[in-house]
Amino acid sequence: MIGLDALVGLALLTVLVMFALGSRVWAGWAGLLLYALQLGILVAAGADLSAGDGVLTSSLSLAILGNELRWEMSGLGWYFAVITVGAALFTSWYAAGEWGRAQPGMRLFHTALAANVLAMLVLLASADLLSLFIGWELVSWASYLIMTQRGGPAAAAAYRYLLYAMAGAMAILGGLVLVQVELGTLGFAAVRDGLAGAPDGFVWAVMLLLGAGFAVKMALVPFHLWQGEAYGETPGPAAAFLGAISSRMGLFALLIVLVDLIGLARLMEMAIPYTFLDARDLWAWMAAITIIVPTFVALTQNDARMLLAWHGIGQGGYMLLGLMVGTPMGAAGGLLHVFNYASYQAPLFLVVTAVAHRTGTADLDRLGGLITRMPLSYVTMLLGIIGLAGLPPMNGFVSKWLVYKSLLDAQMPLLFVAAVVGTLGTILSVYKLIHNTFLGQLRMEHAGIREVPWSMTAPMLLLGALAFISGFFPGLALDAVDVAQRALGVELLPHHLGGVYTATGSLNMLWVVGVLLAAIGVGALIFYFGGNRSYHTHQLDNYAGGHFLTSKVQYHYSHDFYAGLMRLIRPWYRGSVQWAERGLVSLANLLGTTMHGFYRTAYTPIYLLVAVFIGLWMAVAS
């Protein structure tokens, strides 16, 4: 079995190759090859992991503080690693051709991408809390690098991310110190046993500190304000990579703490005083609010990339919600959603980048009618939005169905309603995205643009096809989820190639998608043979009030697309979390100014005071 050393070594080699040769024209293709090799190693290792309780071990280990610091990749880390390397593969492919040739500074792009993959692999291979923290810091800095590489508004947003990430890292460090002091060890098995015997107060402290730190990366409400701009402003396919998998690193670490180390049974015993809620409800409702609020913020966005970035925040809520339900079906739904989400979010970001590459803008108020100019991009976006909305026949429907069904089976109807309301908001928002970009009237300045080349359309279409196939045959992805679920210590969900069978309601995507495709075929027969031939008018052949419209007339409805809805709910956008953030920033500024002033003025007398004090103490003590 090829070990972890080979995988991480290859990732490190990729970083070095990109650093040395990243500015060459073929750097993207080299990256594609290297990521494909890494993916091959992972897939080969997956066969070994699914056979039993296996882990991928590394030969590297250090001894610190009486603890042995090791690295090994369990099934859970393997699952996330496959998605990571796959996302990097498609990103590098996209950037390999025309897009990369048109950009400055591609060496930094490729190096940052490879560094991200390396850092994420190190994080996903952690075997104890200290190696988790080391990997965490590496991932945070690598993410900052990839966000800030181009400068401009992305750098400002990346700096905000850095502040959030550092605060989170300090919280994690605090939690680690607490664990080390109380339990004397940082290894996963020992910490799990120690927490099982520890009092509730201690477990609360550890859970809140570690949970808050990891929730920052995952952008759970209320730690989510940095992610919208940071991911949206990151240029090009790097945004696809970040959106697909980067914030799920936070989910990975959070799952280790909540589900593996503490365990859902313990979470359900830890009651919040003076309420009828427990810790599990706290996390489930945070996830539900993360589904709803960012989705409706996405509804107000006019920039396509921001819209997608905010949806990315919202979809993370489904993953955590499924895992907090506690049943095998919920856990499978949450974990499957990580893969499904990556498979449709990445092509969506890539399409928006393609449109911006050709038209120069991602502003939804300045686009329209591109379906005739960029049909392949349209098909990709169509597959992506059906997946994001969670409708059959795409894979997003399967993972959402699992989450919904598990919530109903566990008799949690309000969380179910919250999850569905999030989906409804998503449907509205993604329709606006596709309508304002590809449908409606074509602008005159875009009348001559061409489709993007195959180096860009091939990865997009392949990802869309992947989303469709994993929706048609969800059993394939569920087999991979089994590996992760077993490593997390949760019971497996019995499934077959087409989906899930339970006594109280089944899902068989083979039949659903099969009948849908057959019915569409029947519909096509009725349509084409039942009626007369249709005459296709030209896209710009428009009339209003019986009069022909010239191309200068803007006959397109796109601005403020949901005017009626916004009239009702715009006053509900209070900006409370932003107000809290501003408050914290003011407090930090105040403290900083106070300390700075104190330090500057009291410098010499303080030293004198301290010296006198020490002298007196030594005199008294001897």
Place this chain on the structure above:
Amino acid sequence: MDLTELIVEILVMPMIAFLVGLVLVLMMRKVRARVERRIGPPFLQPLYDIIKLYSKHTQISHGVMMDIAVIMVLGGVITMEVFLPVPGMNGLALQGDLLTLIYLMMVPSLGLALGVGACANPNGSIGISRALTAMLAYDVPFIIAVAGVSISYGTTSLPEMIAIQQAQGVQSWGVASVPLLALAGIIAMHAMLGKEPFEIYVAPAEIATGPMVEMSGKYLGTLFVMQSFQLYAIGVLYTNLFLGGGENWLTFLVKVFAVVFVSVAVTNVFPRYKTDDVLRWLWKWPTGIALAGLAVVMLNA
């Protein structure tokens, strides 16, 4: 049940749905006519309309997407019918439950939205924007009712819900066991049909019939077919969830027609709400009633 029986059911169920749907459309037009003191069209008029539209010589399309979208609409509604159990035929209801059905019901609407967008007429786009907003409005009480019903019966499988209601008699029907949810459900389903006072997405005098503005000929004919399938689907879904399904086709059809009759009768005496008023009203009263019903279910569960 073997494969041939299943294939036969898959072929037969949409045909029955179409025929019953045509009669439901006729009932809708006759009721409106009587309210307006007219006689109304003859029995086969809905069929004549569809044949006429399909056989028109002039069929204008605004692009391949419009054609594909209309085909998607047809495919979606046919698929939807196969997952709706009716007396004697479960179809694929054991391979996809109530949640699957609800999401399958959104596929034709999405297809229509894409096709209308491809028409490049702002009236259509405004209509779709209002239709999606109305969907957000009526789906909230609808989904609360669905959650309550699922928890009350302990299953999301429609054949099982029907079996439970038929085994335990009239007192276990949805209208008797979860009356508040049944009330919220009928209001939400009325809004789902897009009938007054929730007809803003069409608004003929304002936005030139909204989504249908550029649809003529066989495109409009397909929308007529979609309308008949939708009336049937909503009526059957409500009957299965709340009225105990049907032991045989006679009682079943009486219930389905009764449910649809309530909707098409009420619709004739109302003007229409504005878009934000649709949201406000549907998020206040049916949602409140549904939440109260859900609370009752959770307290009893």
